[in-house]
Amino acid sequence: MKTVGVFDSGVGGLSVLRALLAELPGTRFVYAADSAYAPYGERTAEDVSERTHRITAHLRKEHGIDALVLACNTATAHAIDALRQHHPDLPIIGVEPALKPAAALSRSGHIGVIATRGTLGSTRFAQLRDRLVAASPRPLWFSSQPCDGLADAIERHDLPVIQALSERYISELLQGSPESPAIDTLVLGCTHYPFAGELLGHLSGTGVTLVDTGAPVARRTREVLGLPPAASATAQAPLLLSSGQPAALAAAAQRWLGLHTEARSLLLA
Structure with missing residues (x-):
């Protein structure tokens, strides 16, 4: 049985774990939430x-993980390259805002992105966005909205703060993106946001499709581990x-x- 570490700044990565459990039911998962330091x-x-380096070292030493899913957009943006250099023998799967799937889904070519300020301000995000725009055979727009405090x-x-912040940021995104055509696809660029997906979808309107990274990351993890498509195995309870x-x-x-x-305490050396 393979053991996969799943790491996030807090509970948001549970949205990725949910997809992993469905895709890889015969796999053992160790989920580490750095909630004392959230949000990243x-x-x-x-x-x-x-923090990312310390927790990865802990998961390797104490739990013998065979792969790591970095289920945090901000940690992926700031740490994954150095982490891969430091652990060349460990498969590391990161998460990034799902700009490419959103571009494929969008009919209008105008895509909204909500994420943390750290993710939107990263070089990795800018490079991904710019590559897609340059390679697109049609006009493509990405309108971004930092969502301080939402994660x-x-x-x-x-719940009251989630409601208030969601209303504020979706309004700012839509009002601040007057370009024609209108936004028809919204990227949830933080793994916390799918747990407010119903509210965010309602506020965005019926013509907007929400896109997150859980399912693609789970499929990629299965491929990296060389495992067959999900069978009817009994899912293992994650640690x-x-x-x-x-x-x-x-x-x-x-709840989710x-x-x-x-759950146990994450005690780092």
């Missing part, structure tokens, strides 16, 4: 990189670790994934 999107690149509100399951409050992670896993399992 409002921390410096140096802080994010340091943190989802992390805390603060949940949190640097913050383990009970909060367990509650989030129960239907998992009834305890």
